[in-house]
Amino acid sequence: MEGHRHRVLIVEDHDDSRNVLAALLGLYDVDVLSARDGNEALDALRAGPECCVVLLDWRMPRMDGRAFLVAQAADPALAQVPVIVVSGESLPLAATASKSVRGILSKPLDAEGLVPLLAGACIRRRRVGSVRGG
């Protein structure tokens, strides 16, 4: 993954879960930003720096995953940012209807499933993807 370091926005209300995930991604040289709910996530995306992917918890207080996807889709500046939904429960069907959703993972997350999905969804890498390389 030379020349590109992924930057992921973790949206998760539980501090422990968020910290564990951030530490896990850190092992894979992924930079991490974090938000505690959908509102904070929108703020973080608007403030920059640009993220490759949003890892979105589904159940959160205030603005949950579903509401975040609606708000994201309504904002042309954010609508293209890929989202991976993380759900502790049954598959959130509403998530599959959203164009920005690239994958749905269930908790607990494992790095073997997450990291390849993240790399495949990365919007920043795709943009420089015309630079061919191994």
Ligand SMILES: [Zn+2]
């Ligand atoms: Zn990336």
